[in-house]
Amino acid sequence: MSDVLADLPTFLNDSEPWFRSALRTLVEQPTVSPGMEDDAAILAGVEVARGVIADSGAEVEVVPSGGTPALIARFAHPQPKARVVIYNHYDVQPADASKWAQDDPFRFEVREDAEREFLYLGRGTTDDKGPALCGLRAASWVAKHDLPIEIICLWETEEEIGSPNLGDVLEARKELLSGDCVIVSDTIWPSAAQPAISTGLRGGMFATARLRTGNKETHSGLTGGGARNPLRELAALAAAIERAGFWRLDVREPSAEEIESYGRSGFDIDYFRAAHDLEKLATDVPIEMMLNLWARPTFEVHGLAGGYQGKGVKSTVPPEAELKFSFRLVPDQTPERLWERLSAFVHNFNPDVELTRLGSFVPYRGAIEGPVHAAIVHGMREGFGKQPALVREGGSIGAVPMMAQLLGVPVHFLPLSLPEHGYHAPNERFDWKQAKGGIAAFVHTFAKLVG
Structure with missing residues (x-):
């Protein structure tokens, strides 16, 4: 040869x-x-x-x-x-x-x-x-x-x-x-x-959460404290999901041999930061970062839409809002089990939220x-x-x-x-x-x- x-x-x-x-x-x-x-x-x-x-x-x-x-x-x-x-x-x-x-x-x-x-x-x-x-x-x-x-x-x-x-x-x-x-x-x-x-x-699951609480934008001086604010409620939902444990279940931990190999991968915190043009990181500990990136599930918010988006502040309460988010899954998690748990969690937290599953990968x-x-x-x-x-x-x-x-x-x-x-x-x-x-x-x- x-x-x-x-x-x-x-x-x-x-x-x-x-x-x-x-x-x-x-x-x-x-x-x-x-x-x-x-x-x-x-x-x-x-x-x-x-x-x-x-x-x-x-x-x-x-x-x-x-x-x-x-x-x-x-x-x-x-x-x-x-x-x-x-x-x-x-x-x-x-x-x-x-x-x-x-x-x-x-x-x-x-x-x-x-x-x-x-x-x-x-x-x-x-x-x-x-x-x-x-x-x-x-x-x-x-x-x-x-x-x-x-x-x-x-x-x-x-x-x-x-x-x-x-x-x-x-x-x-x-x-x-x-x-x-x-x-x-x-x-x-x-x-x-x-x-x-x-x-x-990693696998993935993508979803949106929509909440409608009115039919028109209203003045916060007239309705604030009485009207429900869908932006605030969806922000609270996102924070609650982040703190919850349901999306961290069923994880197969990497073996000692895998973790040892991660250490030989050449991963460098400063290189990672520069390559992706990042200013702040979740951790500065290399092995923690590698585990976070490769072996642990994540929950990410990609957008929160609704309300006034122009310059300055417009003091109104929006009638509706949408949260765009995803999860990254690791072995042995499945999108089906995660969806069941997510649906139950969202319903218990705020039953008025309309949850839509957009796609998933194992x-x-x-x-x-x-x-x-x-x-x-x-x-x-x-x-x-x-x-x-x-x-x-x-x-x-x-x-x-x-x-x-x-x-x-x-x-x-x-x-x-x-x-x-x-x-x-x-x-x-x-x-x-x-x-x-x-x-x-x-x-x-x-x-x-x-x-």
């Missing part, structure tokens, strides 16, 4: 122009998630991506669903020893140009960088078009060198809205996609200094043993020059537990993004150092699996 890998360094060095061109092509397609903007951009972008994939030597199929389609690329082999699915998503978050340094978030830009070689700027560069191209480029190398492995690249177009129609695609192509494993490249290292492999994801705990995990560890070590740490991911990917359940295969992770890359944030970017290491990591992973 070492002879087969002999030309890999040259291949990697020669791949930057291809990577830059392909990423430019994909980023300049404004494939904002369905329902957030006109879906025509997604459909047009799918056709552009089909061409990029076909040029890499794969058989490409656009698979319809109840929503927008998915792309499936197949690098076949007549006698494969393994079949691996690489999952990425092609849809992106909306981008408000007024908050970006670039005039247009969908105009791709490249800047030289002493540490990262090249920075690639634009919406979707790190989430998730750059990592997707790393897997695609590695698959093309495997096909060129006739390694006995079949690689399937699955690019979804609805991940950012919870993958509501991915099940259609999985069922329609179940035989093809039910291989030895799925490898997801849509997660983040805690630090640029230390490679890391995600071993689990948590996922991946395998940390077996040949696929060992191959990914090997690939990351070869690609980035360090033994990777094992961590959990604080975010949620609804597609992951769905693929595990419907395909009946283990789902593993090969992360390539960094905190400073700006997932979902303005000024999103990816870089060539991560991309080059990522392509190498995928190639070494595949070679290890069949070697």
